Amino acid sequence: MDKSALLPNLFRTEYRSMVSVLTYSFGIKHVEIAEDIVSDTFLAATETWAISGIPDNPRAWLYAVAKNKLRNRLNRDTLFEKSISKELALSSPGSVEFELDLSVENIADSQLAMIFTVCNPVNPSEAQIALALNLLCGFNVQEIADAFFTSKDVVYKRINRAKERLKENNVPISQPAGAEIPERLPTVLMTLYLLFSEGYYSMSQHTNLRRDFCDEAMRLIRLLIDNRLTDTPATKALYALMCFHASRFDSRQNELGESILYDEQDDSRWDKTLIAEGSNVLNLASVGDVVSRFHLEAGIAYWHTRKEDSLEKWTNLLELYNLLLVVE
Secondary structure, eight states, X not given: OOHHHHHHHHHHHHHHXXXXXXXXXXXXXXXXXXXXXXXXXXXHHHHHHHHHOOOSSHHHHHHHHXXXXXXXXXXXXXXXXXXXXXXXXXXXXXXXXXXXXXXXXHHHHHHHHHXXXXXXXXXXXXXXXXXXXXHTTOOOHHHHHXXXXXXXXXHHHHHHHHHHHHHHTTOOOOXXXXXXXXXXXXXXXXXXXXXXXHHHXXXXXXXXXXXXXXXXXXXXXXXXXXXXXXXXXXXXXXXXXXXXXXXXXXXXXXXXXXXXXXXXXXXXXXXXXXXXXXXXXXXXXXOSSOOOHHHHHHHHHHHTTOOSOOHHHHHHHHHHHXXXXXXX
16 A cells, blocks of 8 residues: 555544544543544654654554553543542552553444444434444544535534533444434434435545445444344445445446446446345345335336346336335
8 A cells, every 4th residue: 555545544543443443442421532632642643753654564553553542541631530539440549550441352342332322312314324324434524514514514513512422422432222222323324325425426526436435334234243232234225335336346437536427337347246245135125014214215226237228127217216215
């Protein structure tokens, strides 16, 4: 990877994981401190790597610095230490031996818990989605404003109010309980749908494709599929939809980054593995008697992975589009 692109790439891939683990460790009321610690870590990387060069293991360097910054914060901020001593299980006042668990398993658990924490019904759905896009997915305020066709000021206030409501209600950060899933999963899925959609065509960046957003959405939806409580037909259908769209990424742009229309795309460049995976998952999602918009959109996206101009294709597409109008 180009050295100039390394730090931005690490920011996209690791920032959200580190914030999730820190917030998971000492509670939603200290989310701003978690964001501060991780932001300071990346600022330190920018300054240090420019002088000393990139370390052999950049990811490990970031985590080590984040741990040190947490210890420093505990040492100098007695009020902060006392307020989180129970959550961190510090052995005694002044003890700073807490070690962040940055294992793959704990990062996954932290992010799954955080998804359902920020998508809590104490906030209206638009506030839940805005906070999740900002806190978990790395959207800035402008990108969220563009996605919602509103102003930065509205989004900024929406995010801050959502954080305050979570704090006021002392919402715990925990894995979702079975009884909570039906009420809260739809907002979670819509958040990931919006994340993928912003990557599929990013209005805020004036580009046709931001693969980092799409990759992040697909990574998070796989977390839901890997958890038996959130592995629902709608979850699978949304993942299938993402697979079908992602399969055509390589053919959607030319060398200049210009958009290539569907009829002009080279289907030999379509990812057949992703198409097969999407087809398999969509078949697994076809159970029960509830059809979500994700099922219908996935069906439409599936037929667009078949380039042939056939009566079967257009008949099925027409039926799916008509059903989608009813669902919406």
